[in-house]
Amino acid sequence: MILKNDSFKIDVTSEIGNLRSLLIHSPDSGLGKVVPSKAQDWLFEDIVHLDTVRKNEYDYYIKLLMYFLDPDKIKGKLKQIDSAADKRSFFKPDNKNFHASDKVIEIQTLLADILEEKNIREKLVASVCAIESCNYRLQQKLIDTKPVELAKIFISGSLTTDEMIFAPIPNLIFSRDIGIAINNFMLLNKPAKKARARETLLARYIFFNHPLFANYRENILEIPESMQHFLRPGEDNTDKTTLEGGDVMMVSPQHLIIGCSERTSTSGANEAIKLLFDNDVVKKVTIVKIPHKRDYMHIDTVFTQVKRNMWVLLGSLTIAESPIEDKEPIAWFADKKSKDKVEIIQFRKGKKPKMFECLEALLSNISEHDLESKEKTQFIYSGNNTFPYDAREQWTDSCNLLAVKEGVVLGYDRNDKTVEAFKQNGFKVVKVAELLEKFENNELNPQTMKDTLILMPSAELSRARGGFHCMSMPLFRDKVL
Known part of the structure; x- marks a missing residue:
């Protein structure tokens, strides 16, 4: 099945x-x-x-995305979907009842599509086998595998249910990290880890x-390595050129x-700034340097946008603290538990760089100047800015929210x-x-919803250390007027 949509466009x-x-x-085996x-x-x-x-x-x-983005594919079918013997049949592409949406687009479907072409299949098999050190006979076997099955193998690492031939790529559920749409351009990533x-x-x-992306081939940007990068010592050299989509936000x-x-x-x-300015993609890029800690990983684990004038963020990485002499020792110790320094510098094409003293100052500037909000910028803090809940809940992605429309965001229920x-x-x-159920029974219209936090079950998903902002790569959003 070649996914086609004549009206498809990239524009974020x-x-x-x-x-x-x-x-x-969707989560695979x-x-x-x-x-x-x-x-x-x-x-x-x-x-x-996995089953949970x-x-x-x-x-x-998936169901929620379908009601917001492609309701004709799900409206009136909820009971049928829920009563199916295999509930995966609606959201995994190798099942006959797969939704096949051209708005909620599954990566595995696109991969299977391109593998239908023999020339591409041979090249991609050779490339995968090279980086995974497969032997020649296995390479030939993979070339002769049907595209739908081969796509599953490339993603899961499994030749059969019981036979793994190379490692899985479980992080693919975090689709934002492989690339980001910036206006009508696509910026592809350079991952930091071999995995x-x-x-x-x-x-x-x-x-x-x-x-699907034929009209945008000239707008796909790839970050180059620095000159003679192969002469650098060590695998984890700090000068290595890396960029992941969780660290990139298109805010205006x-x-x-x-x-x-x-x-x-x-x-x-x-390298990203050079590419973006040279190709006239944007006029302004702000660099937000956060501590290099697993606690934070990407900037979208520290803050995301909720409305034109509202953001959710981790308070312990924001406003500068009062001097120690102004505080009781115990209060100071508690405040310092997760306090680290954030540095912010903004580059504007043809102008001098500009500094911001804290995240609130930057985000307020975006809301009030870039997005022309008439209302004062508001901040919702992880854990209600109360220690130790701020750090605990940030760890389970309280700041990593996906807006399906302005003011309507998805977050974990925990x-x-x-x-x-x-x-x-x-x-x-609302859960x-x-x-x-309200959507299905016509008690509520997704398009008329305002100022709502939708709580998503998260007992197992949160263990993967990524929220719904991580698990999405927006390709097209309406402009904010």
């Missing part, structure tokens, strides 16, 4: 415009094969229970070869934020104090199961 000018299409990857001894090598802190993730958690995510090399390779082949039509973090290097940010903060700021809070 904000974090909050009505979401019209996105790229996702490889996620269920992460073992403790390899978890950290594969960038996981824990192992997840699929049937009781991610399942809700993500194969998913990056697959993404390149998809974007450069799938007919001419303004991009890039984080320098554990996963995105200064060199990666510099972050209780952050939920309280949303309520205090005038938000309705996704209740919301889907």
Whole structure:
């Protein structure tokens, strides 16, 4: 099945415009094969229970996206979908009841599509086998494998249910990291860790070869390595050129934020700025340097946008603290538990760089100047800015929210104090199961919803260390007017 859509386009000018299409990857069998001894090598802190993730958690995510983005494919079918013997049949592409949406787009579908072409299949098999050190006979066997099955093998690492031939790529569920849409351009990533090399390779082949992106081939940007990078000593040299999508946010039509973090290097940010300015993609890029800690990983684990004038963020990385003499020693110790320095510098094409003293100052500037908000900028803090809940809930992605439209965001149900903060700021809070029933029974229209935090089940998904912002690559959003 070649996914086609004559009206398809790439155009993302904000974090909050009505979401019209996105790229996702539903949990595959490889996620269920992460073992403790390899978890950290594969960038996981824990192992997840695959069936629970699929049937009781991610399942809700796909249904919700479909009601907002492609309602004709799900409206009136909810009971039928829920009563299916295999609940995965609706959101995994190798099942006959797969939704096949051209708005909620599954990466595995696009991969299977391009593998139909023999020339591409041979090249991609050779490339994967090279980086995974496969023998020649296995390479020939893979070339002769049917495209749908081969796509599954490339992603899961499994030749059959019981036979693994190389490592899975469980991080593919975090689709944002492989690339980001910036206006009508696509910026592809350069991952920091070897565990993500194969998913990056697959993404390149998809974007450069799938007919869905044919009109945008000239707008695909790849970050080059620095000259003679191969002469650098060591694998983890700090000058390595890396950039991941979780560190890139398109906040207004001419303004991009890039984080320098554990996963995105200064060199990666510099190369991205050069590419973006040389190709006239944006006029302003702000670099937000956060501590290189696993606690934070990407900037979208520290802050995301909720509305034109509202952001959710981790308070301990924001406003500068009062001097120690102004505080009781115990209060100072508590405040310092998760306090680290953030540095912010903004580059404007043809102008001098500009500094910001803290995240609140930057985000207020975006809301009030770039997005021309008439209202004062508001901040909702992780854990309601209360220690130790701020750090605990940030760890389980309280700041990593996906806006399906301005003021309507998806978050995990386990972050209780952050939920309280949303309520205090005038938000309705609703569990996704209740919301889907209301959509199905015509009690509520997704397009008329306002100021709502949708709570998604998260007992297992949160173990993977990524929220719904991580698990989405927006391709098209309406402009914020």
